[in-house]
Amino acid sequence: MDILHNAGMFFIILGLPFFLSGTVGLLRFPDIFTRLHALTKADNVGLGLIIFGLALQSDSWLMVARLFLIWLLVLIASSASCHLVARCAMQKKIQPWSRP
């Protein structure tokens, strides 16, 4: 039990830098596609790590199922909206950033 608790805490702490780097990427990256990339991928990996850590610490299987259901829903929703925004940006002929 104690080992599981510590492992869960390790995964939660591992997940936090992904969220912070997602925010930093949103603020620092130069154009819409790179920002979308930073936001969607980094945040979902961070959320997955936090959910994995919390699932290791939870005491019932029902809780684990609910946690992973939340992660699945977030993955589907954010990938769908990311794809929509990126495709629409391509249709609007927004030029991707390239190194000057």
Place this chain on the structure above:
Amino acid sequence: MTNLLYSLGGVLLFTMGFFALIACSHPLRKILAVNVMSTGVFLILVASAYRPESAGNIDPLPHAMVLTGIVVSVSVTALALVLACRVQETSNLAFLKQQRNGSEESGE
């Protein structure tokens, strides 16, 4: 203490919304301002019912009122948005008619 903090936040939200309702002219901004005002009132109501974890259960009556208020404010917002669109459409036509009449008169 938490109580007081959120009540103060609610009062400030209400004040800001009220000021913007008077000061701004765009109809959508007015609807946003009314929404912010209603959120401030809800915050004051719920904060008045708050008790810390150790003090036992919370009075559920303000929560029920706020729940009803949120639903009502959403429907009122929808009605106000439709009315704002209609007002702009109608005033747009009136503006065009007036402009046409004005240009004809000046043309003559």
Place this chain on the structure above:
Amino acid sequence: MSRIYIFFALILLAAIAAGMVRILRGPTAADRMMVAQLFGTCGVAILLLLAKGLDNMVLLDIALVFSLLAALATMTFVRRTWQGNDGEGADGYPS
């Protein structure tokens, strides 16, 4: 021991507060809308950590609703506001 979860939630709230600068600065409309998506993901994480920290498992259901509805706002934006506005304004500004 539950204080550390609230500390993590505080860090995530600070990340949200920092991300809001992009709403004010973002050049296109989609940049502003992406911040709402960031709010969705970070809000889910904050709710999960608070559910553990405050020991209130009802918050998991709110996290479920959060994850669904932040995406709904983004999709409505893309389909109704950004797309097909007669080709005027390639940057997506509702000018």
Place this chain on the structure above:
Amino acid sequence: MTLIMLFDILLVATLLWLAWRLLATEDIFKAVVLFISFGLLMALAWVRMRAPDVALAEAALGAGLTGPLFLSALRRMERIRKEERRVDTDEDRDDDVKAGNKRKETI
């Protein structure tokens, strides 16, 4: 105790800053996006006030329904304004006004 207090203070400060920006910016679309973010943060505030039922309603209705409503209304108003501009620049203004009258009657 102090940590959760810090959380509350940061949450209320962010809410107030968000409300100020959304009522003071020039661009109305920016205000709508700020309003969606405001609704999502408001749900967190309800959670902190120990009202999860209100938080559920706020997340579903306040952020999920009101935001798309505002976006749709914004687009409709933009379209009306664009028509006005097009009519404004057109030479044969009478036809468009007639079309506008006909549309008004059908509505």
